[in-house]
Amino acid sequence: MRLKHAEHNEELCLIINALPGNKYNDWVVTTAFYSCIHLVEHKLFPLEVNGKTYKNFNSYYHAFFVNTNNSLSKHEAKIELVDVYIATVSSNYRWLFDACMNARYKNYIVSDMIATIAIQTLTLIKKACI
């Protein structure tokens, strides 16, 4: 299911990227990242931690990050999981997260180069996850 959703978002990413004029670079980056979210969940789960198996990310997140002093956002918790279990693309995943999430502070003006790297990053993460 996660993989299908990842491919669904990847398809949209590539469609937007192929449109003339590079007008939607912000959406290229966003859809690339939201494809990667599902790719890493596909790779990570089910996940066994301390002898207990977590079927999906939400059950894992609820067990470790809800009602704690140091509660992380779901994105941050996922970044930590990628760092531990898919380490080869950890820095790439984090770069894409920043490119996506912080675009709002720049009025969603995203350069062609960042959009290009976002797609390269998606390709890299896909290879690592399937």
Added chain:
Amino acid sequence: MNKAEAVTGISLSQWEVVKPNDTSLYYDCDAIIEAYFKGKADGLAQQDKLSLHQFSENFELAQKNIIEALNQVEKNGFIPLGAYLKFRSLFSFKAILLVKEEDFINGLFLKNYDFLAKFEKEIQSDFYTLKFSFLNGIPDALDEDLMSDGFKIKFTPVHEAEAR
């Protein structure tokens, strides 16, 4: 000795911590954080005083850690333009480090993320979390949007602060 140096006790040759003049802008409806910045611990209950002490320690640590991260980015060969800090709770902080786009798109820039992943784990405790992210952009142009999103504490290179 600048204000940040007085707080952190470390040598800050490069960075100044810039805080809003209006103390009401420091906090988001949190009595503990408000008391910290207003220096009014007297009216707090005992438990809240402990929380105030914890927040005070955490805030000092966050400033020190952000400056360490900025320095490491520079050691890695990139130019940090500034940073912003947000309080998510008494125990949880978030920092955004600003860099140039030409640095952000450089393939070697990824080594900064390798550093941050290790650094965040090293500094984390049961009562303190600081998470970092990078943003490519010009500090002053981003002030309004970042401030409105809770990033109230700004880190500015000292030479720029002196020029103002």
